[in-house]
Amino acid sequence: xxxxxxxxxxxxxxxxxxxxxxxxxxxxxxxxxxxxxxxxxxxxxxxxxxxxxxxxxxxxxxxxxxxxxxxxxxxxxxxxxxxxxxxxxxxxxxxxxxxxxxxxxxxxxxxxxxxxxxxxxxxxxxxxxxxxxxxxxxxxxxxxxxxxxxxxxxxxxxxxxxxxxxxxxxxxxxxxxxxxxxxxxxxxxxxxxxxxxxxxxxxxxxxxxxxxxxxxxxxxxxxxxxxxxxxxxxxxxxxxxxxxxxxxxxxxxxxxxxxxxxxxxxxxxxxxxxxxxxxxxxxxxxxxxxxxxxxxxxxxxxxxxxxxxxxxxxxx
Amino acid sequence: xxxxxxxxxxxxxxxxxxxxxxxxxxxxxxxxxxxxxxxxxxxxxxxxxxxxxxxxxxxxxxxxxxxxxxxxxxxxxxxxxxxxxxxxxxxxxxxxxxxxxxxxxxxxxxxxxxxxxxxxxxxxxxxxxxxxxxxxxxxxxxxxxxxxxxxxxxxxxxxxxxxxxxxxxxxxxxxxxxxxxxxxxxxxxxxxxxxxxxxxxxxxxxxxxxxxxxxxxxxxxxxxxxxxxxxxxxxxxxxxxxxxxxxxxxxxxxxxxxxxxxxxxxxxxxxxxxxxxxxxxxxxxxxxxxxxxxxx
Numbered sequence: 163x164x165x166x167x168x169x170x171x172x173x174x175x176x177x178x179x180x181x182x183x184x185x186x187x188x189x190x191x192x193x194x195x196x197x198x199x200x201x202x203x204x205x206x207x208x209x210x211x212x213x214x215x216x217x218x219x220x221x222x223x224x225x226x227x228x229x230x231x232x233x234x235x236x237x238x239x240x241x242x243x244x245x246x247x248x249x250x251x252x253x254x255x256x257x258x259x260x261x262x263x264x265x266x267x268x269x270x271x272x273x274x275x276x277x278x279x280x281x282x283x284x285x286x287x288x289x290x291x292x293x294x295x296x297x298x299x300x301x302x303x304x305x306x307x308x309x310x311x312x313x314x315x316x317x318x319x320x321x322x323x324x325x326x327x328x329x330x331x332x333x334x335x336x337x338x339x340x341x342x343x344x345x346x347x348x349x350x351x352x353x354x355x356x357x358x359x360x361x362x363x364x365x366x367x368x369x370x371x372x373x374x375x376x377x378x379x380x381x382x383x384x385x386x387x388x389x390x391x392x393x394x395x396x397x398x399x400x401x402x403x404x405x406x407x408x409x410x411x412x413x414x415x416x417x418x419x420x421x422x423x424x425x426x427x428x429x430x431x432x433x434x435x436x437x438x439x440x441x442x443x444x445x446x447x448x449x450x451x452x453x454x455x456x457x458x459x460x461x462x463x464x465x466x467x468x469x470x471x472x473x474x475x476x477x478x
Numbered sequence: 479x480x481x482x483x484x485x486x487x488x489x490x491x492x493x494x495x496x497x498x499x500x501x502x503x504x505x506x507x508x509x510x511x512x513x514x515x516x517x518x519x520x521x522x523x524x525x526x527x528x529x530x531x532x533x534x535x536x537x538x539x540x541x542x543x544x545x546x547x548x549x550x551x552x553x554x555x556x557x558x559x560x561x562x563x564x565x566x567x568x569x570x571x572x573x574x575x576x577x578x579x580x581x582x583x584x585x586x587x588x589x590x591x592x593x594x595x596x597x598x599x600x601x602x603x604x605x606x607x608x609x610x611x612x613x614x615x616x617x618x619x620x621x622x623x624x625x626x627x628x629x630x631x632x633x634x635x636x637x638x639x640x641x642x643x644x645x646x647x648x649x650x651x652x653x654x655x656x657x658x659x660x661x662x663x664x665x666x667x668x669x670x671x672x673x674x675x676x677x678x679x680x681x682x683x684x685x686x687x688x689x690x691x692x693x694x695x696x697x698x699x700x701x702x703x704x705x706x707x708x709x710x711x712x713x714x715x716x717x718x719x720x721x722x723x724x725x726x727x728x729x730x731x732x733x734x735x736x737x738x739x740x741x742x743x744x745x746x747x748x749x750x751x752x753x754x755x756x757x758x759x760x761x762x763x764x765x766x767x768x769x770x771x772x773x774x
Contacts, residue, residue, distance in 0.1 A: 303684070412601075414604075415604070
């Protein structure tokens with residue numbers, strides 16, 4: 163286990179390093195732009211050069227990168243090129259919308275996919291099983307943006323149950339209000355991601371039905387469903403853990419888009435705004451945090467998978 | 479194994495039939511829109527704004543009186559172009575990475591494998607935003623980001639397959655008979671893994687359609703002068719609460735196109751994978767066909 167942990171940790175570190183270098187290099191391909199942007203169209207060449215010096219854009223690339231990474235290791239992601247506010251503080255503030263949104267979406271996706279996925283596998287070939295399959299295929303093809311709009315029409319315009327847009331200014335000081343405004347966005351991501359997840363749960367369950375240990379269970383007198391629940395579902399759980407790790411990336415991206423649809427002050431809307439205004443220091447911090455998060459979840463999923471799969475544990 | 483051609487094998491599957499028909503209709507619509515749409519999609523007609531579906535505006539009009547059916551038809555052009563472009567780039571990236579990752583000496587092989595595992599953590603949308611923040615948004619950004627992002631997942635799926643084939647007897651025989659590595663790749667390896675690539679190509683096009691819509695919606699894809707379903711969604715969203723019906727059409731067009739390409743991919747896999755034929759195991763195998771992090 164220790165050896166496995168160390169290998170995975172090394173890979174995680176390498177992953178973060180490569181990811182950060184990649185983000186940094188791509189964003190520095192055109193470093194002159196930002197200085198020009200701050201100086202404005204009236205800025206003289208001398209002013210632009212001065213701004214470049216202040217921002218450290220005139221130093222060698224590797225030196226800038228080392229500086230940035232050194233800061234990151236101390237929790238300092240630099241300051242916004244346009245507003246001067248610390249990137250880390252901004253990210254932390256916005257995370258208070260995005261993180262709960264992501265967790266809520268994940269929960270909804272699981273609540274939809276696990277019961278219906280198992281059901282559609284068990285009832286395969288019958289009307290209800292087929293219906294679930296068809297509906298999930300359709301929902302998995304829906305663009306998140308449009309799903310959000312349709313849910314707004316249904317729950318906010320027609321039924322009037324939930325707010326159509328926005329997040330309370332008071333934030334989590336009014337937990338009920340904050341939670342209500344996250345319900346529709348989370349439902350949107352949850353339904354679309356849940357539909358994709360459902361298809362994995364379904365095929366994992368179908369595979370489990372054919373396994374020897376389920377057949378043995380049935381042979382020793384359990385009903386097919388009992389055998390599946392007692393012996394099959396643990397192995398289904400394993401594949402769900404793996405796919406869930408992959409699904410995190412989907413939820414991160416879903417959040418970026420859905421925050422714009424619902425006008426939520428989260429990391430996604432922040433990223434879109436900063437990309438629009440080319441605030442490269444902000445953008446590189448945001449991208450690093452988002453991809454780092456995906457890599458980290460992948461690492462955790464590997465560990466959990468290793469820890470709960472008896473076959474892997476024995477293999478060492 | 480039956481000796482039918484691939485198209486007729488696809489046609490026998492209900493998923494394949496649906497995929498071929500809908501994808502065909504989209505391509506046809508795109509072509510027709512080049513020479514004819516019911517109205518000029520750019521013509522503003524304030525006196526007929528927010529018209530309900532009827533005649534002559536079959537799907538109604540938007541807030542400036544533009545004909546929605548014409549806008550959706552013109553949008554198909556952008557969708558088809560981006561899907562084809564992204565499909566080609568992702569296949570090229572996939573073939574290249576998978577070949578290096580499967581066929582080169584051990585240290586480059588493993589370095590590429592690690593690189594693929596890292597790059598896969600970059601969702602397509604984030605790659606697109608990264609490129610946009612430097613060069614500004616455009617449809618090319620969509621093509622390249624889907625191409626790179628999905629190309630990496632194609633490489634991940636096909637690398638083990640390519641590696642397996644590369645150790646088979648006929649490849650060895652090819653090498654023994656004096657073929658160079660590249661000749662061997664072209665003559666023996668790629669034809670044998672081609673089915674896997676074709677399946678992935680269909681799915682990467684589905685991803686491209688979603689990414690184009692999402693990025694254009696965000697303002698990093700199509701420019702305001704280009705017809706695009708995602709851009710249309712963004713336009714119509716402002717009046718969502720007053721005129722919800724108009725938003726239905728572009729969304730429906732995106733969903734049907736993506737569904738068709740997804741099902742076509744499923745059908746292609748069933749039609750080309752001999753181990754699946756006749757057993758009818760539905761749904762994805764071990765590998766997620768909707769690459770994580772690409773929904774938009």
